[in-house]
Amino acid sequence: MHSIYARANGISGLWSTCVMVLLGAVALSSFLFNAESKGSLDIVSLKVFHSKTRRYPFRNEEIGFVKFNLSADLTPLFNWNTKQLFVYLEAEYTNAQGVNNTVVIWDRIVRRKDDATIDIIQKEKYKLRDLSGSFSNVLPAQYSLKYSVMPYVGVLTYGEAARTTEAIDFPDARDSVS
Numbered sequence: 001m002h003s004i005y006a007r008a009n010g011i012s013g014l015w016s017t018c019v020m021v022l023l024g025a026v027a028l029s030s031f032l033f034n035a036e037s038k039g040s041l042d043i044v045s046l047k048v049f050h051s052k053t054r055r056y057p058f059r060n061e062e063i064g065f066v067k068f069n070l071s072a073d074l075t076p077l078f079n080w081n082t083k084q085l086f087v088y089l090e091a092e093y094t095n096a097q098g099v100n101n102t103v104v105i106w107d108r109i110v111r112r113k114d115d116a117t118i119d120i121i122q123k124e125k126y127k128l129r130d131l132s133g134s135f136s137n138v139l140p141a142q143y144s145l146k147y148s149v150m151p152y153v154g155v156l157t158y159g160e161a162a163r164t165t166e167a168i169d170f171p172d173a174r175d176s177v178s
Contacts, residue, residue: 027154030081039072039162041089041145044121048135048173062135062173064128066091066105067121070145072161074116077149085110086148087118087161093141093170095130103128140167 044067053059088107105124110116145162
């Protein structure tokens, strides 16, 4: 006859194996449902101003302010294994030194399918700055709305929901905000 400890070990081993197989099946089933989201993105205005840096008060830099019109339907990305979506708007440009930059200027976490339809006209959440401190001689920026699907179990997946049709030029910097 087996002891109570041997029986508990056998039952817990069977239970943990069943749970792992179930979680593996859920993770693999998420790959069967690849949904595409559609959206549109328009840049309403882009303004660049001269400013003082916070850390170094004697150093000047240029800061970009972006106002955008965004509409996207992300509901097809939700299924039984979707915990939340991380949605972000990024600007991609090449600076004067030839370095490619990708800057996140707005983000949102979508936790429910009911909140997955986005239709906003808004300004940036994070200011647009370049490490060189200036947007002069910078190539035009391409803006895109991207998302990251965070599942309960499985692999993170990424995608793009919207992109501007053409690149947007950076205007000359102004001295005051108006």
